Amino acid sequence: MISEKMYELGTKKSTIRTIFEYGRKRALEVGEENIYDYSLGNPNVPAPDFIKQAIIDILNEMDPCDVHGYTVAPGNPKVREILAKDINNRFGTHFTGKNLFITSGAAGAITIAFKALSEPNDEFITFAPYFPEYKCFVESVGATLKVVPAKIDDFQIQFDEFEKMITPNTKAIIINSPNNPSGVVYSEATIKQLAQILTDKSNEYGHPIFLISDEPYREIVYDGAFVPYIPNYYANSIVCYSYSKSFSLPGERIGYIVVPDEVADFDKVYGAVAGAARVLTHVNASSLFQLVVARCAGKPSNIAPYEENRNLLYNGLIEAGFKCVKPEGAFYLFPQSLEPDDYAFCKKAQEYDLLLVPGTDFGCPGHFRASYCIKRETIEKSLPIFKKLAQEYKN
Numbered sequence: 001m002i003s004e005k006m007y008e009l010g011t012k013k014s015t016i017r018t019i020f021e022y023g024r025k026r027a028l029e030v031g032e033e034n035i036y037d038y039s040l041g042n043p044n045v046p047a048p049d050f051i052k053q054a055i056i057d058i059l060n061e062m063d064p065c066d067v068h069g070y071t072v073a074p075g076n077p078k079v080r081e082i083l084a085k086d087i088n089n090r091f092g093t094h095f096t097g098k099n100l101f102i103t104s105g106a107a108g109a110i111t112i113a114f115k116a117l118s119e120p121n122d123e124f125i126t127f128a129p130y131f132p133e134y135k136c137f138v139e140s141v142g143a144t145l146k147v148v149p150a151k152i153d154d155f156q157i158q159f160d161e162f163e164k165m166i167t168p169n170t171k172a173i174i175i176n177s178p179n180n181p182s183g184v185v186y187s188e189a190t191i192k193q194l195a196q197i198l199t200d201k202s203n204e205y206g207h208p209i210f211l212i213s214d215e216p217y218r219e220i221v222y223d224g225a226f227v228p229y230i231p232n233y234y235a236n237s238i239v240c241y242s243y244s245k246s247f248s249l250p251g252e253r254i255g256y257i258v259v260p261d262e263v264a265d266f267d268k269v270y271g272a273v274a275g276a277a278r279v280l281t282h283v284n285a286s287s288l289f290q291l292v293v294a295r296c297a298g299k300p301s302n303i304a305p306y307e308e309n310r311n312l313l314y315n316g317l318i319e320a321g322f323k324c325v326k327p328e329g330a331f332y333l334f335p336q337s338l339e340p341d342d343y344a345f346c347k348k349a350q351e352y353d354l355l356l357v358p359g360t361d362f363g364c365p366g367h368f369r370a371s372y373c374i375k376r377e378t379i380e381k382s383l384p385i386f387k388k389l390a391q392e393y394k395n
């Protein structure tokens, strides 16, 4: 009668949602200030003032029919030109508007990319820990997602395991750096090795293996960390970008796909992107927010509050006895759980009103994710509680 698969996706809550909703209920019982909710990745830094100003100026200056009307499906051509120039200024690339396709955030971009590339029996590969939505996005286009186990000492890539997973059916690899949930940035050496393997395997199989770079956290990096721009390392790459995190606009749904000229058969790939967007009912990304991000392209993200939170939480957890790879980006920490069963650990933490997400949900058991895009005071207040929790495991 209906698609059981869709029913399951629509009604079975994700662990993150379940924990978040539990937190809302618990807050009513014990008070908001006594809940330490590290579950969601919703930016808590407000969108910068220049965004508000751009919206006001656009509404005051422009014809409402232009502001709110349909644009062409790939996005307003002038906006695409401006965004392409901004990318070129920052990464030394040579894109023009024709390389960009403006989407409803990164989720829109990734799903379109999967659908554009997929043929029957295709396989996509990602690396644990990974953003769990990849699995249902990939499966929704009839392909399979394979997951390379995590390299838990530094959350770079286990290349030997990766090479074993590549087959003639491998259509694309999807990476996410800075990473949700580990916060780790892939080093240039990692990207170079990845590019070399993909080049060799593409030659061996006689067809390109694409590299999709999902990078909504690109600007959220600390300690001057270098985030390699993937098209500068590998020709058959597709970039999926979003302003959800960098400009704190997750509800506005705005991002883009970059298809570089160097991609094998550019016209076909870009055309398939447009076709995939069409059947996924994309029509066009928000017209107003296309104009807004064009006016704000190249302006800085406010990452200072996240950096402070990272330092506070990371140092606090290490002091309490947790083991954690120090993240250089995004707004997540991914420490080892204090018992091998990360679900049991997160349940125990919940007794202390610490709301943490089990690593198993990201394909990496024995860990937990703490999203620190929350109030600094909440982190400060939670640190003695983390200590108590750690103490319980020592006893």
Ligand code: PLP
Binding pocket: 041, 104, 105, 106, 107, 108, 131, 176, 180, 214, 216, 241, 242, 243, 244, 250, 255
């Ligand atoms: N990719 C990753 C790794 C994410 O963490 C998220 C959101 O949290 C997305 C994609 C989706 O982002 P958007 O809001 O731009 O669709």
